[in-house]
Amino acid sequence: MNDTDDLAPTGRRGATRLKILEAAYDLFSAHGVTLVGVDTISARSGVAKMTLYHHFRAKENLVLAYLDLRAKRWTVGWLKAGVKARGKTPRERLLAIFDLFHDWFEADGFEGCPFLRIICESDVGSPVHKATAQKLGQIQNYVGQLARSALVSDPQGLASAWMMLMEGAIMSARSGQTDAALKAKKAAAVLLDAWGNKGAKKAAKAVRKPAAKRKPTR
Template structure:
């Protein structure tokens, strides 16, 4: 992991957790691994994050802000949702570190064991749906829920190894009649 060694300890911890949780999973990533990657002591870690659950919630909040900013920006690149949504997703799918949706992954890993995380996950999905709805004309916003289901399916399909370009074409094919 490469980050600015002069960055604040909390930022280094959070960045390390972001990378480790997303790439290796939350349950598979112990606190000692995060501490080592961040280059901090246990005392410093626990001063900022008194428990792993606190770090998980901070991870989800930070991931949400970063992902939503990138998603909205990507959607804004094209006028029509039939073009904008597949392009936005394909760009994300082609990231070297793509490992699916951090929120779907967290829900699968944690289930309902951390209710605060479940709330953040639902909020993330609602905000994603709102970003999609915002791209639709008012009279077509009732199409948001089926579009979200298509997006979630595309995310999982690519995560399990399906070809990103093919999945995006399937998504585009499904969006076209839905939005006419």
């Protein structure tokens, strides 16, 4: 009855709700939210359509719940966790994003990024569009935090550019360029260098700490 329920599978209701969401997760992630119908989710989950509409009053609510779950699993569980595992310093972690992307792009069944797909498909201003933009914003904030930890000048600016490289790499990969992540990483390294250098010049305050062994700028 409550669409914003935490997915604690307490009791029969919670378990059913989870089954629906689980099926929706796979189908939406693979084929997009507009192409996948409610009947398909009902069939895949083994839950009757009426029950589905008893848990989510409209398909849109199911999509919004999917977006939350996707952010929890992909952004947090995969991206953030993978970055943390692969890189030690903030700079390594920033670059590690593209290593993760490379694995992602080469995995079979790569279908692009659902967030970007929804951003393209949905009407600007609609609840789904807004929610998706917010999920993308969370990712950009995360990149911004890494950039700030890396003590670059203008972390927000770097995060914006970084995000565009990430999004562009995803689109390029979806267009067939499977090596997009590698090329994006090279470009990103250049940006990181430039932002870092600028910081060393303009924002000398950032050097009050030894700054963890920073390369002396060429």
